[in-house]
Amino acid sequence: MRLRLAALPLLALAATAPAQTIVAPVAPISEQTLKDVTKELSSDAYEGRAPGTAGEEKTVAYLAKRFAAAGLKPGNKGSWYQDVPLVELTAKNVSPLVFTGAGAPLSLKYGPDMVVGTWRITPRVEVKDSPVVFVGYGINAPEKGWNDYAGVDVRGKTVLILVNDPDWRTPDLVGPFGGRAMTYYGRWTYKYEEAARQGAAAAIIVHQTEPAAYGWNVVQSSWTGAQQVADAADNHAGDSAAIGWMQEAQARKLFEREGLDFDALTAAAGRKGFRARPLNGARASVSFDENVRRHQSRNVIGILPGTTRPNDYVLYSAHWDHLGHCEAAPDGDDICNGAIDNATGTAALVALAEANVKAGPTPRSQVFVAVTGEESGLLGSEYYAANPVYPLSQTVGGVNMDALSLAGPAKNVVVVGKGKSELDAYLTAALKTQNRVASAxxxxxxxxxxxxDHFSLAKRGVPMIYFDAGDDLVAGGKAAGAAAAKDYEEHRYHGPKDEYDPNWNWAGTVKDVQLYYGIGRALAESSAWPNWVAGDEFRAIRDKSRATAAAK
Known part of the structure; x- marks a missing residue:
């Protein structure tokens, strides 16, 4: 995956925007619907909406009922559902992660010191006396002339990896990996994928709060308990046997014990030409059993058929799942309710369906997809994108909604991937109706x-726009916005306290959902085919798919 572009200047964006004048329609969004759906889906009765549980059954049935009541039609050949084959893996009898070598063994406890799991579908995992190698950021990017695995054979070994990209400390967006902006090479999913390609028996990421963008509490709550993986005929036999994270403090102890300078090696890993460093005689051992349960999870799909161009599709997406039962809070609460993440986004899907049905059908069809398995690695959206109910070459573009803000109205919105596609022009038109601006x-x-979930479609060429609520609040400005984001990340994100609050201020949320309405409705009423900007990583994929569609 090539690195994403830095945000482009507005003038450059305007030069690539669709030639037609964009008018973003405005319609009322039901605040009551947003409240009702969020409150319902995040109640304890849904047990945190983990895929493959009774909570899923309640969730998908409720969403199908709400889609039908809104006036949508079943979106998958007469069914509301698209089956997504998943496997639930629950680790048990997890041993400590033990490093032997110089000095006394270093034993890391499961939970407070490390977390470990697997993508392999197997009842037993055991890594024994595996030589340990520090591979820096664990990146192999031929187009960058960067290979952290050059000159080292890690087959059967345990690799220790730093999170994010080598240039994440850069204050601007200039650098071999986009500077401050993370690329896909910086994501933990990529780290494990590359380690598997290199033949590593185990891949352990060293957790550091700033480059990871969340604290250890998030890692611990997300990685303990049942985990979901996509089903596979080969049971993911090509993946590393064990994958996980370890606390930075424990990594420092390990390096010090082996006579190595953690800070010096970390600094070296940020420079081109870094070579992986075996940790002298250190060897790693860990083992655990897995309860394996195959099941069919489900995406929920509704459609508002188009009138004159029904085979063109505009997509709205949000994930309905969350973590289910998770690491308990001090008060004993062990349900990760996921009120903000992402009962709010799912509620927005229902509210948008209601608003569009009331406004009447558009020339193009509008598709509403509530996907499963986002918290396990975008599994539901990945399955839809790989097995689309509606051809991706005929999917005009779409919007994705994830964890809407309840911090109150903002003067701006923060666009994730600003300047990547011509959909920015549609957002600009919608923002004008509210006298707001787009920020990078x-x-x-x-x-x-x-x-x-937008990424699953974007990497296959479909222009998708995703934005967060603004960080410049009407009441309190950027300081208040930063404080609200910090409070959520530290006290609620991926934890049992992401719960519905009857005192929430929904005024800003309603405005944000109105923006999604304006973008989607304008696309559905238009005849334009917005694209990625010239030079973007996804432009060639889109050009090819559209050319194929035009030739049919």
């Missing part, structure tokens, strides 16, 4: 572009 991400190092 203030924290591009967090890699949000690769962390939500």
């Amino acid at each position: 991400e203030p924290t591009p190092e967090k890699g949000f572009y690769y962390r939500s």
Whole structure:
């Protein structure tokens, strides 16, 4: 995956925007629907909406009922559902992760010191006396002339990897990997994928809060308990046996014990030409059993058929799933309710369906997809994109909604991937109706572009726009916006306290959903085919798919 572009100047964007004048329609969005759906889906009765549980059954049935009540039609050949074959893996009897070598063994406890799991579908995992190699950022990018695995054979070995990109500390967006902006090479999913390609028996990421963009509490709650993987005929036999994370403090102890300078090696890993470093005589061992359960999860799909161009499709997406039962809070609460993440986005799907049905059908069809498995690695959107109900070459573009803000109205919105596609012009038109502006991400190092469901479609060429609520609040400005984001990340994100609050201020949320309405409706009423900007990583894929569609 090539690195994403830095945000383009507005003038450059205007030069590539569709030639027609864009008018973003305005329609009322039901605040009551947003409240009702969010409250319902995040109640304890849904047990945190984990795929493959009773909570899923309640969730997908409820969404199908709400889609039908809104006036949509079943979106998959007469069915509301698209089956998504998943496997639930639950680790048990997890041993400590033990490093032997110089000095006394270093034993890391499961949970507070490390987390470990697997993508392999197997009842037992055991890594024993595996030589340990520090591979820096674990990147192999031929187009960059960068290979952290050059000159080292890690087959059967345990690799220790740094999170994010080598240039994440850069204050601007200039650097071999986009500077401050994370690329896909910086995502933990890529790290494990590359380690597997290199033949590593185990791949352990060293957690550091700033480049990871979240604290250890998020890692611990997300990685303990049942995990979901896509089903596969080969049971993912090509993946590393064990994957996981370890606390930075434990990594420092390990390096020090082996006579190595963690800070010096980390600094060296950020420079081109870095060579992987075996940790002298250190060897790693870990083992665990897995409960394996295959099941069919489901995406929920509704459609508002188009009138004159029904075979052109505009897509609205949000993920309905969350973590289910998770690491308990001090008060014993062990349900990760996922009220903001992402009952709010799912509620927005229902509200948008209602608003569009009331406004009447558009020339193009509008498709509403609530996907499963986002928290497990975008599994539901990936399955839809690989097995599209509606051809991707005929999908005009779309919007994705994930974790809407309840911090109150903002003067702006923060566009994740600003300047990548001509959909920015549609957002600009919608923002004009509210006298608001679009801002680039203030924290591009967090890699949000690769962390939500739009990415599954974008990497296959479909223009998708995804934005967060503004960080410049009407009441309190950017300081208030930063404080609200910090409070959510530290106290609620991926934890049991992401719960519905009857005192939430929905005024800003309603405005944000109105923007999604304006973008989607304008696309559905238009005859234009917006594209990625020239030179973008996804432009060639889109050009090829559209050329193929035009030739039919």
